[in-house]
Amino acid sequence: MVVFNGRLASIGRKDAFALVQRLGGEAADEGSSRTTMLVIGADGAGRGASRLAIADASVTGDKSRKLQRAEQVNARTPGQVHIVSEADFCDRGGLPPPEAPGHELYSVREIRELYPAVRDDHLRYLEKWRLIRIVARTNASRYYEFPDLAVIKQVRAELDEGRPFRAIVRTLVSQREGQLAFDFQPGRSSPAHPAKVVALQAQPKPRTADLGQVQPTPMDCQSNLAARYFSEGAGLDEGDVVQQEQAIGAYRQALVLDPTLVPALVNLANLHYARDELVEAQALYERAINLEPECFEAYFNLGNIQHDLGRFGDARECYQAAVQLNPGYADTHFYLAVTLEKLGRSQDARPHWRAYQELAPEGEWVALAKEFSE
Helix, strand or coil: CCCEECCCCCCCCCHHHHHHHHHCCEEECCCCCCCCEEEEECCCCCCCCCCCCHHHHHHCCCCCHHHHHHHHHHCCCCCCEEEEEEHHHHHHHHHCCCCCCCCCCCEEHHHHHHHCCHHHHHHHHHCCCCCCEEECCCCCEEEECCCHHHHHHHHHHHHHHCCCCHHHHHHHHHHCCCCCCCCCCCCCCCCCCCCCCCCCCCCCCCCCCCCCCCCCCCHHHHHHHHHHHHHHHCCCCCCHHHHHHHHHHHHHCCCCCCCCHHHHHHHHHHHHHHCHHHHHHHHHHHHHHHHHHHHHHHHHHHHHHHHCCHHHHHHHHHHHHHHHCCCCCCHHHHHHHHHHHCCCCCHHHHHHHHHHHHCCCCCCCHHHHHHCCC
16 A cells, blocks of 8 residues: 655656556555555655655654654564655656755745745736746646745735735836836827917016107017917817918917917927827927926926837936926826836836826826826
């Protein structure tokens, strides 16, 4: 009668029973007076155990009930129960020996003992996202290398802090390679709404001794006419295609009269952006920033272009400048958070996810912001 102790690395318990029967013997789950052989599974005495499993168990005192009983029987009747390793059993049965992972590998059982909060399904999910990698697999277990313990330890620490496991995985993936496959894609597939200058700010005029005696200069007349063209364009640029063409003409005329009219530059750039003319739009936004370094709209809209072109580092700089100039604009926080996720900086993105929720509690992307701010 053959009895097996512990988990077998090379063959399943059912197949092992069938092999014994094919060789003319009998197998059982529990020992009895008929037991003549006890096979110690390669995974039964811990990592790296094979032919040394029996000796290791004897030295450490980590003996199973079956092994203790077999030794007691042999003490009374020497040689009655043959205690063999799984490797010896495989050799007798014509099977290849069990592959014993090296000492630097860690089984699922050992990892669970080190980090009890990390379940087996957690490990499988980490494998799915390629955050850890199986380097050896036996019938008894899966094995991981030492460097994977750093990832598993981080997961354990964040689970202990109460963070949701999905959020932990998302952060790890982002840290490794960025959220370049982030489901939400602002820009061409889901266009960001450009920030528009609605009206010109009134410029204070210098006080004079007698306004009635001051004649308007040609420059004043040009500025006033440029402002009228700007107002005309602002009233048309959200209309149909024909009206948008008229708006482009009005903004261009305003810039002929006043090349430094930054609001006209921004709104004209917005129209080019809407038509997917990114080169023209980018040039106009950059010109606006050179003329007015505190132009929030130009920074925000230029950030959208940089993101569309995959220049996430440049987009981040633009969005950060826009946030500093206008921290109350919800969309800037949202698009900055998206960009930071794609750069693999989830920790830095979280405050902006939260800011978006606070500034736009009924916003279109509140559910997404809530998920990523966890």
